[in-house]
Amino acid sequence: MTRSLNENETIESVLCGHSELLVIALNLIQEPAPKFIQVVKNLRICGHCHEFTKVIAKIEQCDIVVRDANRIHHFYPNGQCSCQDHF
Numbered sequence: 001m002t003r004s005l006n007e008n009e010t011i012e013s014v015l016c017g018h019s020e021l022l023v024i025a026l027n028l029i030q031e032p033a034p035k036f037i038q039v040v041k042n043l044r045i046c047g048h049c050h051e052f053t054k055v056i057a058k059i060e061q062c063d064i065v066v067r068d069a070n071r072i073h074h075f076y077p078n079g080q081c082s083c084q085d086h087f
C-alpha cells in the first residue's frame with residue numbers, strides 16, 4: 001500500500017475486491033514470513049493480480065501458489081510463474 005485509506009474505503013475495495021492479494025498481504029505481515037503461500041480463488045486471476053503476485057514472490061523469496069478457476073499458478077522466487085504468463 002502506497003497511500004492511506006479514505007473514509008469510505010476498506011482494504012478490500014482498494015484491492016478492487018481481489019481477495020487473493022489480501023490473503024497474500026496478510027500472510028506476509030506475519031512473523032516469521034512464510035516461504036510458501038497457497039491461495040484458492042473462485043474466479044480467474046486477473047493480469048494485475050498476476051503481476052503483483054510475481055513481484056511479491058520475488059521480493060519475499062517465497063513460493064506462492066494460486067489456484068484459480070482455470071489452472072494452478074506457481075509463482076517462483078525468481079519472479080516467474082509456471083503458466084509462462086499464458087492465462
Ligand SMILES: [Zn+2]
Pocket residue numbers: 018045046047048049050
Ligand atoms: Zn485481480
Ligand SMILES: [Zn+2]
Pocket residue numbers: 050073074081082083084085086087
Ligand atoms: Zn501464472
